Amino acid sequence: MSKDGKPKTKARGLDRAFAILDHLCQVGLPQRPIEIAEGMGAPKSSIYDLVALLLASNVLEKIDADGRVFLGPKLNFWSTNYRKHFDLGGIVRPILENVTARTRETSQFCTLDGDKYYVAMMNEGNRPFRISADVGERTPIPWTASGRLLISHLSDQEIIDLIPEEDFHLPDGSYLEPSSFIESVRKANADQFFDFDSIADNFTHCFAAPVYGLNNRCIYTLCIIAPQGDAEKNYDEYRSALVEAAEILSKKLTAQTSSMSEMAAE
Amino acid sequence: MSKDGKPKTKARGLDRAFAILDHLCQVGLPQRPIEIAEGMGAPKSSIYDLVALLLASNVLEKIDADGRVFLGPKLNFWSTNYRKHFDLGGIVRPILENVTARTRETSQFCTLDGDKYYVAMMNEGNRPFRISADVGERTPIPWTASGRLLISHLSDQEIIDLIPEEDFHLPDGSYLEPSSFIESVRKANADQFFDFDSIADNFTHCFAAPVYGLNNRCIYTLCIIAPQGDAEKNYDEYRSALVEAAEILSKKLTAQTSSMSEMAAE
DNA sequence: CAAATTGTTCCGGTATATCGGAATACATAT
DNA sequence: ATATGTATTCCGATATACCGGAACAATTTG
Numbered sequence: 001m002s003k004d005g006k007p008k009t010k011a012r013g014l015d016r017a018f019a020i021l022d023h024l025c026q027v028g029l030p031q032r033p034i035e036i037a038e039g040m041g042a043p044k045s046s047i048y049d050l051v052a053l054l055l056a057s058n059v060l061e062k063i064d065a066d067g068r069v070f071l072g073p074k075l076n077f078w079s080t081n082y083r084k085h086f087d088l089g090g091i092v093r094p095i096l097e098n099v100t101a102r103t104r105e106t107s108q109f110c111t112l113d114g115d116k117y118y119v120a121m122m123n124e125g126n127r128p129f130r131i132s133a134d135v136g137e138r139t140p141i142p143w144t145a146s147g148r149l150l151i152s153h154l155s156d157q158e159i160i161d162l163i164p165e166e167d168f169h170l171p172d173g174s175y176l177e178p179s180s181f182i183e184s185v186r187k188a189n190a191d192q193f194f195d196f197d198s199i200a201d202n203f204t205h206c207f208a209a210p211v212y213g214l215n216n217r218c219i220y221t222l223c224i225i226a227p228q229g230d231a232e233k234n235y236d237e238y239r240s241a242l243v244e245a246a247e248i249l250s251k252k253l254t255a256q257t258s259s260m261s262e263m264a265a266e
Numbered sequence: 267m268s269k270d271g272k273p274k275t276k277a278r279g280l281d282r283a284f285a286i287l288d289h290l291c292q293v294g295l296p297q298r299p300i301e302i303a304e305g306m307g308a309p310k311s312s313i314y315d316l317v318a319l320l321l322a323s324n325v326l327e328k329i330d331a332d333g334r335v336f337l338g339p340k341l342n343f344w345s346t347n348y349r350k351h352f353d354l355g356g357i358v359r360p361i362l363e364n365v366t367a368r369t370r371e372t373s374q375f376c377t378l379d380g381d382k383y384y385v386a387m388m389n390e391g392n393r394p395f396r397i398s399a400d401v402g403e404r405t406p407i408p409w410t411a412s413g414r415l416l417i418s419h420l421s422d423q424e425i426i427d428l429i430p431e432e433d434f435h436l437p438d439g440s441y442l443e444p445s446s447f448i449e450s451v452r453k454a455n456a457d458q459f460f461d462f463d464s465i466a467d468n469f470t471h472c473f474a475a476p477v478y479g480l481n482n483r484c485i486y487t488l489c490i491i492a493p494q495g496d497a498e499k500n501y502d503e504y505r506s507a508l509v510e511a512a513e514i515l516s517k518k519l520t521a522q523t524s525s526m527s528e529m530a531a532e
Numbered sequence: 533c534a535a536a537t538t539g540t541t542c543c544g545g546t547a548t549a550t551c552g553g554a555a556t557a558c559a560t561a562t
Numbered sequence: 563a564t565a566t567g568t569a570t571t572c573c574g575a576t577a578t579a580c581c582g583g584a585a586c587a588a589t590t591t592g
Contacts (some may be wrong), residue, residue: 008545009547009548010546010548010579011565011580011582012279012319012548012549012579012580013279013280013318013324013580014279014280014283014316014319014320014323014578016275017280018323018325018340021344024347025343025344025347028347028351029526029529029530030526030527030530030537031530033539033540034538035541036542042568043581044539044581044584045540045541045542045579045580045581045583046542046580046581047577048540048541049579049580049581050280053280053281053287054280054305054485057280057284059284059378060290062305063523063526063527063530064527064530064531066531067539067540068527068530069532070351070526071344071347071351072348073377074284074353074379075341075345075348076345076348076349076377077291077384077386077387077402077572078287078337078341079341079342079344079345079348079349080384080386080402081290081291081294081337081339081402082337082338082342082345083345084400084401084402085337086292086335088342089486093496111339111342112341113324113340113343118346120342120343120346129353130279134350135346135350136343136346136350145410150519154331156575165519193534199323205484227586259328260295260296260329260336261296261329261334263294263295263330264296264297264330264334265330265332265334267562274577275577275578276549276551276576276577276578277551278549278550278578279550279552282550295569298568299570300568300569300570308550309550309551309565309568310551310552310569311550311551311552311553311570311571311572312550312551314570314571315549315550315551333569333570404544495586527555
């Protein structure tokens with residue numbers, strides 16, 4: 001590290017490679033190596049190297065003749081194995097369907113990726129409307145109801161450290177005080193539930209219930225996105241549907257995980 | 267590189283990291299770093315390093331207090347994005363269900379990972395029985411009907427180079443001559459179809475039809491696993507059901523890919 | 533067709549990742 | 563407790579990956 005402000009340290013290939021994958025997720029479209037390098041602010045030659053390596057292992061895939069690449073089939077292979085063991089998909093899908101059947105609203109299965117929230121699975125309600133966040137799209141934690149639950153195991157300081165300053169600036173331009181955000185986190189944890197009028201639009205209401213994994217940490221949430229009128233009218237009904245579904249899911253998922261580690265321990 | 271037979275070259279972190287993921291897929295259970303190192307025949311200290319890095323980026327996940335790790339939630343995030351764009355899942359699932367509805371047999375969606383075949387999606391038939399290969403399990407290409415189609419774009423030499431010698435030894439102990447395997451590959455390609463009595467057991471029959479991607483390469487297959495009696499009785503019916511489904515799927519998937527690359531090109 | 537611009541490959545110096553082996557921590561048996 | 567065995571961390575030498583910049587190729591523009 002040099003004496004002035006520039007750390008000037010070489011980035012590790014692994015981290016850069018993963019950053020490429022994250023970058024492509026964010027862009028959501030195939031890109032050429034140079035676009036990736038510029039988009040990430042990374043050295044060109046390194047990105048060319050890494051893209052070639054990732055193509056060779058099929059972690060990236062060449063999409064067109066112009067050299068654009070995107071997430072590759074190897075990821076599908078790994079995730080097929082991941083999902084086989086935790087069986088997200090098989091377990092979660094019917095539960096979402098059940099929630100939507102009971103409430104007729106759009107239901108989602110959400111979790112964290114680093115310091116962001118994302119929707120891992122979605123089940124459209126009977127009268128679908130444009131949802132703020134699409135499947136797989138990373139969204140600032142404070143913008144979401146689920147976010148309150150997903151970080152409730154952290155201390156105040158850890159929360160402050162985790163969440164980037166800019167994520168407290170809500171999409172409507174207003175600023176959410178970290179302290180009042182943390183208050184809502186504590187309340188969500190106490191209630192094992194959180195709901196509020198969506199801050200991404202002004203006509204929907206979000207309900208979120210925690211799904212617990214090992215050592216009772218909330219690792220996923222189930223949530224419902226409903227028009228505010230419906231939400232008010234059916235509040236108790238929706239809330240209990242969601243909480244019950246989340247409890248069932250917690251049991252099923254922890255059963256999975258513990259049976260797997262027992263098998264590993266022979 | 268030393269003078270005797272030992273190349274003695276350091277492995278690149280990326281490749282080893284990916285090898286760790288592949289190894290865990292193969293084992294199918296959480297493992298401790300030392301088990302991974304020994305299972306892969308890799309240097310211990312390197313594996314400890316890499317496992318720590320992969321844990322930090324959530325590509326691996328700590329499963330129990332003994333330090334066992336397994337595929338992590340980051341893979342789920344990436345694959346959520348992968349699947350969102352290619353929408354395997356959304357497109358393939360109903361097609362498999364349709365095939366199974368028409369034939370009442372177990373249907374599968376298969377592809378390659380490196381020099382091995384695997385089942386990426388499965389739909390159990392109305393009277394399920396134990397299938398030879400589970401979802402996500404890597405199987406030698408020559409053991410499968412789909413394998414013939416998935417490599418049919420390769421030259422004879424490329425096929426020989428790709429497939430490890432030992433994969434021509436079938437599970438029943440017999441040896442399949444590469445030349446006669448290649449013959450069956452060429453026939454499969456000409457027929458755009460392949461079927462045979464399963465070589466993993468002696469009571470099922472496998473049908474496979476090609477799903478084509480860009481430049482008309484067979485990148486996936488649809489297949490049916492049926493009891494031999496049923497297979498014979500309903501041969502034409504099953505075959506056409508599968509071929510029709512595969513054609514529909516080819517169209518849908520290529521439409522996806524090309525629309526994506528058009529968007530990227532603005 | 534030349535010039536300018538943009539995209540890709542090549543190359544070499546140096547920061548650093550890999551890996552053998554030693555040191556240490558942990559677990560189990562004596 | 564002590565001994566024995568196993569798992570993990572630490573450490574340092576050196577092979578090599580990363581990256582700046584030059585060379586080269588492709589594409590667009592005048």
